[in-house]
Amino acid sequence: MNQGWTERQRPPRLERRLEFADYETTRDFLDRAALVSERLGIYPDMSFGRTYVNITLHAQDDATEVGEPSRHFAREIDILLETEKTLDE
Amino acid sequence: MNQGWTERQRPPRLERRLEFADYETTRDFLDRAALVSERLGIYPDMSFGRTYVNITLHAQDDATEVGEPSRHFAREIDILLETEKTLDE
Structure with a gap:
């Protein structure tokens, strides 16, 4: 797992904060993450601006x-973030 | 403005919490809200599950x-929520 993830307690959770260049890139990430949610049946708490x-x-x-x-x-x-990075290069 | 919005201070802000029947409806709302953001150039902090x-x-x-x-x-x-409600009926 990428070291960007942080394990926290009370309550036990795994967190990661991501920064994007603009709103379009943020939305693109959210759309792809939604597909992962639907595929795995895992719906994390997400917050975004x-x-x-x-x-x-x-x-x-x-x-x-x-x-x-x-x-x-x-x-x-x-994996999704790696792919995005590769596409940007 | 709908009474679901709450004015808060420190820092000054306007908040609203929405509940949806399932993930599909939640995602549909987020997609429509993103179009409003792009149209008005207003990008609120959103959190969702x-x-x-x-x-x-x-x-x-x-x-x-x-x-x-x-x-x-x-x-x-x-307005967007009113439209969704009408479509559901």
């Missing part, structure tokens, strides 16, 4: 750690 | 109140 997105993956119910399905989601987001 | 969206419109810089452009955005969101 014109040029940023924060992703928060919570542990399920009383779990003390974020589970494997959410970590899978995180890795898919990493 | 599978079935909710929170919208926060901040006052500009040192203003003590949320300005008219952001209130215009809020009213356009109201």
Whole structure:
């Protein structure tokens, strides 16, 4: 998993903050992340503005750690960002 | 403006929380709200999960109140929600 992800406690969660050049790029990322959500059935809390997105993956119910399905989601987001970077180059 | 909007201080802002039946409806709302953002050039802070969206419109810089452009955005969101409701009926 990319080191941009941070494990936090109370409540247990995995977070990543992303910055984008403009609103179009932000929206493009959100659209692609939505496809990942639909494919994996994982719907994290997302917050965004014109040029940023924060992703928060919570542990399920009383779990003390974020589970494997959410970590899978995180890795898919990493791949998606790598692809975007490659396309930009 | 719909009474679902709440004026708050420190910092001055206008907030509204929306609940949706499912992820598809949530995404549909976010897509339509993005078109309003692009049309008006207003990019609020939005947070969402599978079935909710929170919208926060901040006052500009040192203003003590949320300005008219952001209130215009809020009213356009109201219209958009009215349209969705009509379509559902």
